[in-house]
Amino acid sequence: MARLPRLILPAQPHYVVQRGNNGQFIFYDAADYVAFLGWLRTAAKTFKVAVHAYVLMPEQLHLLVSPADAGGLGQMMQWLGRYYVPYFNQKYQRSGTLWQGRYKTSLIDPENYLLSCSRYLEFTPVGAGLAARPLDYAWSSYAHHVGVRPDPIITDHPLYWALGNTPFDREAAYLRLTEQSLGADAVRTVEKAVLKGWPLGSEQFKTALEQRLKRQVLPAKRGRPFKTVEKIAAD
Secondary structure (H helix, E strand, O other): OOOOOOOOOOOOOEEEEEEEHHHOOOOOOHHHHHHHHHHHHHHHHHOOEEEEEEEEEOOEEEEEEEEOOOOHHHHHHHHHHHHHHHHHHHHOOOOOOOEOOOOEEEEEOHHHHHHHHHHHHHHHHHHOOOOOOHHHOOOEOHHHHOOOOOOOOEOOOHHHHOOOOOHHHHHHHHHHHHOOOOOHHHHHHHHHHHHHOOOEOOHHHHHHHHHHHOOOOOOOOOOOOOOOHHHHHHO
């Protein structure tokens, strides 16, 4: 099946995943995480990409971002690779690619999925056995969202701001959200969309996307095209 063109829309949130080639580590020590986060902050500002949430894990990284224009996200990811990969290769005396192909991205229906994606992202270290609680993991945006440690990388999405009228209200509301399990079905929905590069949203959201963009946003169903009444009559 042909791969659909990557779908990037300005001012809309996207879930981004980049993994190490063949599952290899892309971060080994604290200095690696700090270096990447420094470049992420610079790249996000340079290419006008708002970072709403992130997590860096030894063999992969996840971002929840909104680019200001259609080209900003791709430029940011290329820039990060241009700086981080040579740093990593020189430090660990290796050569060649670090990433497992192209980064994967899924356009997000914000009203229905943005906060769920943020929670899913920040809980991945817990699911991977790297921490008992998301707050125990240093390399994510969770501490920012619950008011423990402000993070200069983060640009809070309007839906996060809508959680409360004050920072304390928002942080407390987000903490309450994270105390509720997403559920296995919700987790599978997020993972499948990101893996396939499909939009993550309601059927109405996906239909509106196709009408707006005048292009297919999901793979065509298998089998022969459905015949309309007019085509059957013509046959």
